[in-house]
Amino acid sequence: MTHFMQQLMDQYGYLVLGTALTLELLALPLPGEVLMTYTGLLVFQGHLNWVISILIAGLGTSLGMTISYWIGFKLGKPFFNKHGSKFHLGPDKLEKTSLWFERYGNKLLLIAYFIPGVRHFTGYFSGVTRLSFRTYLIYAYTGAFLWTSTFISLGKTLGPKWEQFHHAITKYLIIAGFIAAVVFAGVYLYKKFRDQLYAATLTELRKGVKTFHTLGRIRFLLLISFGIFLALFMEMAGLIQDLLANEFADFDAVTSYIVHALFDESWAGWMNRFAYLASFPVLVTVAVFALIMILIKGKDRLLEGTFLLFVFVGGELWDEGLRRLFHRTGPSSLINTFPSEQTLITVVFLGFAAYLIVRHVQMAGIQTAASLLVLAVALLVGISRVYFNIQYPSDVVAGYVFGGVWLSLNVVLLEVFRIMKHNKLKFST
Numbered sequence: 001m002t003h004f005m006q007q008l009m010d011q012y013g014y015l016v017l018g019t020a021l022t023l024e025l026l027a028l029p030l031p032g033e034v035l036m037t038y039t040g041l042l043v044f045q046g047h048l049n050w051v052i053s054i055l056i057a058g059l060g061t062s063l064g065m066t067i068s069y070w071i072g073f074k075l076g077k078p079f080f081n082k083h084g085s086k087f088h089l090g091p092d093k094l095e096k097t098s099l100w101f102e103r104y105g106n107k108l109l110l111i112a113y114f115i116p117g118v119r120h121f122t123g124y125f126s127g128v129t130r131l132s133f134r135t136y137l138i139y140a141y142t143g144a145f146l147w148t149s150t151f152i153s154l155g156k157t158l159g160p161k162w163e164q165f166h167h168a169i170t171k172y173l174i175i176a177g178f179i180a181a182v183v184f185a186g187v188y189l190y191k192k193f194r195d196q197l198y199a200a201t202l203t204e205l206r207k208g209v210k211t212f213h214t215l216g217r218i219r220f221l222l223l224i225s226f227g228i229f230l231a232l233f234m235e236m237a238g239l240i241q242d243l244l245a246n247e248f249a250d251f252d253a254v255t256s257y258i259v260h261a262l263f264d265e266s267w268a269g270w271m272n273r274f275a276y277l278a279s280f281p282v283l284v285t286v287a288v289f290a291l292i293m294i295l296i297k298g299k300d301r302l303l304e305g306t307f308l309l310f311v312f313v314g315g316e317l318w319d320e321g322l323r324r325l326f327h328r329t330g331p332s333s334l335i336n337t338f339p340s341e342q343t344l345i346t347v348v349f350l351g352f353a354a355y356l357i358v359r360h361v362q363m364a365g366i367q368t369a370a371s372l373l374v375l376a377v378a379l380l381v382g383i384s385r386v387y388f389n390i391q392y393p394s395d396v397v398a399g400y401v402f403g404g405v406w407l408s409l410n411v412v413l414l415e416v417f418r419i420m421k422h423n424k425l426k427f428s429t
Helices: 002-012 014-024 032-044 050-087 091-104 106-112 119-128 133-192 194-208 216-244 249-262 265-276 280-297 301-326 341-360 364-387 393-428
Strands: none
Touching: 002 014, 002 032, 014 032, 014 050, 032 050, 032 133, 050 119, 050 133, 106 119, 106 133, 119 133, 133 249, 216 393, 249 364, 249 393, 265 364, 280 301, 280 341, 301 341, 301 393, 341 364, 341 393, 364 393
């Protein structure tokens, strides 16, 4: 089927692209991702236009989603309950999927395209559940162009390496889609049931630690921080297992190729600037800024100042110990590159400074900006490491995760010590 579709693309180009994506979104078994990345290859070869390809693919996908919506809207649940089993939409699956879709809402339309088996039915269930057509159009069409532009641009970037890397990249995008769906569902549930979750959290914490019956919101922050620590710790264990099993080869090859395809020699100057963001002068400046923040805003100056020193010095020791333990040789024959020293320290230093800002500054805009700045700087530092072939992409990712483990652990410890100090003061008075 895939080979046949590629032959049709060679002959009829845009017509096959738009028609095939329309039919796939009606739940026909067509290789949408393969077709779009192959389209990107044709764009790379100069046979098709990049903008026109994205436009045709987006319109074809949107048309398929529109048709599927109205089919679901007109036929409704009775039809699918009666005849759905003929095309794998029996009553049980229909009910489960309908409940899932009603619960997580229209915003999942943005990421459902990246999850095979989900995107094929979101249009139908949007109609069955009577989602507002105007709302549906906004999210479905936006998701359609996001999906198609991603895969076509990916094929264009990969060029002659398309066939070699396509399956690996598709796998990573599917995993990313599932992770995004889980994160979105978690955010959605938190927003919808925030009061109930907050009340339940307080109840459980009161049962477990009676002395913590005050500072409820801080306890909730502590619980969230501990959850992040556990998630990152499990991811760290997975990365160690993958390293020992030599399972990073595909990921490193694909990611390195994409970075070098996107950023040619003309980016060298910018990459040096990005790399400088993880330099000693910059990190010392961050440490001084964090100390000033503690002196100005901190209510527990000695405690926070002590943790500032512990987090930064301990982060350096944590990084050095890990790299000596795993003793991995990097792409330029540099030793001890796992995890990346630069991304780990960037996450630790900038992350803790940003946490102090979020903790003490009550302006949502500043809190959001501080968090986004940490993510942006860490990403740019990581890209520079790969660009200069100093570290593998897996080294960079490990730096993010290992740094996040150290950072979240110390945030938990800081808040625990803070609560203990406040309770001690309370009982002493």
